[in-house]
Amino acid sequence: MITDQDVRYVAALSRIHLREEEVDRLRKNLEDILRYIEKLNQLDVSAVEPTNHVLPLKNVLRPDDARPSLTQEEALSIAVEKSQGAFKVPKVIE
Template sequence: MKITEETVRYVAHLSRIELSEEEIREFTYQLDAILKYMDQLKEVKTSHLEPTSHAIGMKPLLREDKVEGSFSQEESVMNAPERKGPFFKVPPVIEV
């Protein structure tokens, strides 16, 4: 399947990345080549196979749900690029 500039534009929007026209052209060309390379997997029969995620087949280990020490409010927001007191500051999300 041929990757089009339209597809790259759409996927860039899904990824919340604003690409320049030049980058769209470049990525379209490169992604097309990379996906063509990936298409070789189509020749492998896999319908009978379970997918692997954890390499040694372990199920995730969950902790007991109990309260432990956590970051202070100050530590939680100290890296925010913009903040107001103990809060993260963001542009309006809901239109009024």
């Protein structure tokens, strides 16, 4: 049902570099779980609306006023690497 290829594809979508020894076990785990999930196919849900979340809330807005917030310094205090007031990352384009 799920191939090693599928596992590598989903890992790539998830931005996880899987080591070779992880692929086989994850394939078996995912296969078991997806087989279990297939029991939902016993239900006809063609006429049922989806529930994204349970509260009858829509478009919760607040006045567009400036409020106190973290300073640039505070926000950058947790940075792994920073430079010139910004988060620094490895090269994006060669």
